[in-house]
Amino acid sequence: MASATFLSTLSLANKNYLLLTPTHAYAKGYTNNFRVSNLPSIVVRKEGSVRSQGFVAMQEKGGSTLSDDSRTKTPHVLTVAGSDSGAGAGIQADLKACAARRVYCSTVITALTAQNTVGVQGVSNVPEDFVAQQLKSVLSDMQVDVVKTGMLPSVGIVKTLCKTLREFPVHALVVDPVMVSTSGDVLAGPSILSTFLEELLPMADIITPNLKEASALLNGMQLETVDDMRSAARLLHNMGPKNVLVKGGDLPDSSDAVDILYNGHNFYELHSPRIRTRNSHGTGCSLASSIAAEVAKGYPMLSAVKVAKRFVETALDYSKEIDIGNGPQGPFDHLLRLKSHSQACHRQQPFDPSDLFLYAVTDSRMNKRWGRSIIDAVKAAIDGGATIIQLREKDAETKDFMESAKACLRICHLHGVPLLINDRVDVAIACDADGVHVGQSDMPARVARTLLGPEKIIGVSCKTPEQAEQAWVDGADYIGCGGVYPTNTKENNITVGLNGLKTVCMASKLPVVAIGGIGVSNARAVMEICASNLKGVAVVSALFDRECVQTETRKLHEVLLGSNIGST
Ligand SMILES: Nc1ncnc2c1ncn2[C@@H]1O[C@H](COP(=O)(O)OP(=O)(O)OP(=O)(O)O)[C@@H](O)[C@H]1O
Numbered sequence: 001m002a003s004a005t006f007l008s009t010l011s012l013a014n015k016n017y018l019l020l021t022p023t024h025a026y027a028k029g030y031t032n033n034f035r036v037s038n039l040p041s042i043v044v045r046k047e048g049s050v051r052s053q054g055f056v057a058m059q060e061k062g063g064s065t066l067s068d069d070s071r072t073k074t075p076h077v078l079t080v081a082g083s084d085s086g087a088g089a090g091i092q093a094d095l096k097a098c099a100a101r102r103v104y105c106s107t108v109i110t111a112l113t114a115q116n117t118v119g120v121q122g123v124s125n126v127p128e129d130f131v132a133q134q135l136k137s138v139l140s141d142m143q144v145d146v147v148k149t150g151m152l153p154s155v156g157i158v159k160t161l162c163k164t165l166r167e168f169p170v171h172a173l174v175v176d177p178v179m180v181s182t183s184g185d186v187l188a189g190p191s192i193l194s195t196f197l198e199e200l201l202p203m204a205d206i207i208t209p210n211l212k213e214a215s216a217l218l219n220g221m222q223l224e225t226v227d228d229m230r231s232a233a234r235l236l237h238n239m240g241p242k243n244v245l246v247k248g249g250d251l252p253d254s255s256d257a258v259d260i261l262y263n264g265h266n267f268y269e270l271h272s273p274r275i276r277t278r279n280s281h282g283t284g285c286s287l288a289s290s291i292a293a294e295v296a297k298g299y300p301m302l303s304a305v306k307v308a309k310r311f312v313e314t315a316l317d318y319s320k321e322i323d324i325g326n327g328p329q330g331p332f333d334h335l336l337r338l339k340s341h342s343q344a345c346h347r348q349q350p351f352d353p354s355d356l357f358l359y360a361v362t363d364s365r366m367n368k369r370w371g372r373s374i375i376d377a378v379k380a381a382i383d384g385g386a387t388i389i390q391l392r393e394k395d396a397e398t399k400d401f402m403e404s405a406k407a408c409l410r411i412c413h414l415h416g417v418p419l420l421i422n423d424r425v426d427v428a429i430a431c432d433a434d435g436v437h438v439g440q441s442d443m444p445a446r447v448a449r450t451l452l453g454p455e456k457i458i459g460v461s462c463k464t465p466e467q468a469e470q471a472w473v474d475g476a477d478y479i480g481c482g483g484v485y486p487t488n489t490k491e492n493n494i495t496v497g498l499n500g501l502k503t504v505c506m507a508s509k510l511p512v513v514a515i516g517g518i519g520v521s522n523a524r525a526v527m528e529i530c531a532s533n534l535k536g537v538a539v540v541s542a543l544f545d546r547e548c549v550q551t552e553t554r555k556l557h558e559v560l561l562g563s564n565i566g567s568t
Pocket residue numbers: 089181182209210211247248249250257258259272273274275276277280281282283284285286287309312313316
C-alpha cells in the first residue's frame with residue numbers, strides 16, 4: 001500500500017542515517033526481522049527526537065548498528081472488528097489467534113454483540129467518531145504492520161476506516177467481509193455493500209469471504225461447487241483486491257474443507273480434511289487473523305494462507321471434545337491448552353514435595369540385564385510403593401524412549417504418581433510428562449522452565465550450596481543431592497557423603513532428595529541427618545538391579561516409614 005520515500009538524512013554518532021517512516025521502512029523491506037537479509041541494519045532510537053517523531057533512522061550501507069540503541073520490531077496486527085461476548089469469534093478470536101501465531105494484536109472495536117453458542121441476541125454499534133478515535137490512538141503511536149477487518153456494521157464505520165488508512169498507511173490490509181453469523185444473524189446489512197465494494201475492497205491485499213458473503217458481494221450469485229468458487233474469486237478480484245480467498249467451510253457434501261485462493265494470475269485449491277466438530281464458531285475470524293499474523297511476520301500471501309489454514313484445521317481437530325455452551329456451534333481452542341485440563345486423567349497436580357519420599361529411577365542397562373521392560377519395571381516399583389518415577393534411559397533410541405514414556409505415564413497417572421524424564425526435555429514435552437530432572441551439564445533449569453511452562457516439575461542435581469542457590473534462582477522445584485555413598489550407576493561421580501548432603505540441605509529452601517548408593521541398609525542413616533527439607537531418597541540399583549523390583553521397593557518403603565523424614 002505504501003511507497004517508500006526517504007524523508008531526509010540525519011547525522012548520528014558521525015554516521016549518516018536516512019529517515020523514513022516505520023511503514024515506509026517496512027514497505028521497502030528495511031527491517032531486521034522481515035527476511036530481507038542483505039539490507040543494512042535498521043536503527044530505531046529509543047528516545048529523543050528521532051523516535052518520538054515516529055521515524056525510523058536507517059543506517060546507510062556499510063555502517064555498523066548502534067548496539068545499545070537498537071530495537072527489534074515486533075510483528076503487529078491491528079484488528080478492527082466486533083466483540084463477541086461468547087469469545088468464540090470477533091475481536092476475542094482475533095486476539096487468541098494472534099497470540100497463538102505469536103504476533104502482537106491491538107484492537108479497534110466497532111460493535112458490541114451479545115452473543116453465545118446459540119446465536120446473536122443483541123448488537124450495539126460503537127459511534128463512528130469513537131471508532132475513528134480508537135484507530136488514531138493505535139495507528140499514530142504503534143507500528144502496525146497489518147490491519148485486519150471483521151465486523152464493520154455501518155457505512156460510516158467503513159468510510160472512517162478507509163479515510164484513516166489513507167492517513168496512516170500500513171503494510172497490508174486483510175478484509176474478512178463479515179456479514180452474517182453462522183447462526184444466521186445479520187452483523188452488517190446490505191446498506192454497507194456499495195461502500196465496501198467501492199472503497200474498502202480496492203485497498204485490500206486479500207479478502208476472505210465465505211460462500212454466503214461471496215454471494216452477497218456478487219449480487220446473489222449462486223455458489224454451490226468448487227468451480228462456482230473459482231468463478232466468484234475471479235469476479236471479486238476484478239473489484240480490486242490483490243488476492244481473493246473464497247472459503248468453502250460451508251460447501252455442501254464435501255469431505256474436505258476446500259478454499260480457493262486467486263491472485264489474478266493463478267488459482268490455488270487449498271484442501272484440508274473436514275473436521276467433524278460442533279466447535280467451529282469463529283473459524284473465519286481466526287483464519288483471517290492468522291493470515292494477517294503471517295503477513296505481519298513477512299511471509300508472502302500464499303504461505304500465509306497455507307499456514308493459517310493448517311492452524312485452523314489443527315485447532316479444530318484438537319478442540320473436538322471441548323464442551324462450552326448449549327447451542328449448536330461452540331468455540332474452539334486456539335492455544336491448544338484447554339483439553340488436558342478438562343480430561344481428568346491428565347490433570348496436572350501441583351508439585352507436592354512429599355512425593356520425593358521414595359523416588360525410583362529406572363536404568364535401561366539393569367532392565368536389560370534382568371530381562372524386563374521399562375514398563376514392567378515402573379509397574380513393579382509403583383506396586384512396591386514408589387511415590388515418584390524418573391525414567392533415566394541413557395541408551396534408548398529416542399522413538400522407543402518416547403513410546404515407553406507414554407505408556408509409563410499412563411500407568412503412573414492411574415496411580416497418582418508423577419513421572420519425570422531424566423535429561424531429555426524434548427521427550428518430556430513430546431509425551432507431556434510431569435517434569436524433568438537435569439544435571440549440572442544438561443540443559444539449564446531456567447531454559448527447561450521456559451520450554452516446559454510454569455506448572456511442570458523440574459529437579460536439578462546439586463553437590464554444593466552454590467549449585468543449590470542457582471537451582472533456586474532458576475526456578476527448580478527440588479534438588480537431587482549426591483552421591484551420598486559411592487555408586488556404580490554413575491561413572492566418575494564425586495561422593496559428597498552425609499556431610500555434603502546436610503550442607504546442601506541447610507543451604508537451600510528447596511526440598512531435597514538424597515541419591516547415590518542408597519538402599520535398605522543405609523536409607524535410615526540418610527534420613528537421620530535430620531534436615532527438615534530432606535524429603536526422601538532416590539534409588540536406582542537397590543530397586544532395579546535386583547530380581548524382584550516390587551519386593552525391594554516394598555522393603556525400602558518400610559524402612560523409610562520407620563524414619564523421621566522431613567519431620568524436624
Ligand atoms: N469442519 C472444518 N474442518 C476443517 N476446516 C474447516 C472446517 N470448517 C471450516 N474450515 C476452514 O476454516 C476456515 C474458515 O472458513 P469458514 O467457511 O468456516 O468461515 P466463516 O463462515 O467465515 O466462519 P465464521 O463462523 O467465523 O464466520 C476455512 O479455511 C475453512 O476451509
